[in-house]
Amino acid sequence: MNDRDWLNEPKAVEGIWNDSVTAGFTMASDPLTCSLLRTLAASKASARFLEHGSGTGLSTAWILHGMDQSSSLITVDNDESLIEILRTHLGSDPRLEIVCADGDSFLQSQDGEHYDFIFADTWSGKYSLLDRALELVKPGGLYIIDDMLPQPNWPDGHAAKVESLINCLEADCRFHVTKISWASGIILAAKL
Template sequence: MTEEINQNYPPAYLKIDAATQASGFTMPSDPLTCSLLRTLAAAKPGGKFLELGTGTGLATAWILDGMDGEATLVSFDNDATLLAIAREFLGEDRRLSLVEADGEAWVQANAGQKFDYIFADTWHGKYLLLDEVLAMLNPGGLYIVDDMLPQPNWPEGHAEKAANFVKYLESQSDLLVSKLHWATGVIVAVKR
């Protein structure tokens, strides 16, 4: 067994990747993580999906590729330039709502919503407002985060913050947590 992705990439992925590189964005989601996101998305037919931190839409493309025709995805980011790339290549997908919003403001304004799948790819929902985002998860819902292994762009003190985050997730009695020492470091949790 190898880590090679031997299945088709989502149709828009290569175009988004080229636009991402041209934009100078240096924090794209790892393709291995994206492959897992697609696989897990397929396990939630008709589900309500949330992505915190669209970026340029690389991970978004994979999530959409795993979703069925009845599922919906809300994805937000506060960077209009990055969202423009996602809109260019994914904006016609009727299952997708791309939202330009500050993470804190969006989470607070949507606190009553419930989701079957949450990919937290930004500070909000991971290091900020974690309890509020976990409260949005339906029973049986998936909570997924990446970049949990040391990254070259981590600021001073971030390793401790990441370790504390993992300990906190593991302390939650309503979550079953698996830590994958793979790709950039992925955590998959399911709400009981």
């Protein structure tokens, strides 16, 4: 079995990828991670999804591809130039709300909100305001992060931050946590 065979990527991915390369964006999620996100999204009917760290929309496209028509996705990023690529390719999907904002400010503004699925692909909701992000997950909901295996673009000292994050998630008795040493390194946490 080859896990890169027949990924069946969403139609928008090729255009997003081409525009990402042209823009010099090098922080895109791994295609294997994206495929897993789509599969997990398909398990959540009539659900509320939150993606923190939209980038150019590659993972957004995969999540949307897995979602049913009665679900909704809010994707948040603070870089308008990247969001413009996302908006060009995915902005016509009525299930999608695109927010250009500081991630921490967005999380702090979510009083009373809860989500069935949170993909935290940036510092906010992962290394900063982790507790706030975890509070927003509904019982039975998923909290998903990637880039847990060493990456060439990690700054000095980042490995210790990753270890601390993993330890926090493992110690949180509100979640069942599975660590997957695959793709860029994924953690799935399901809220009890």
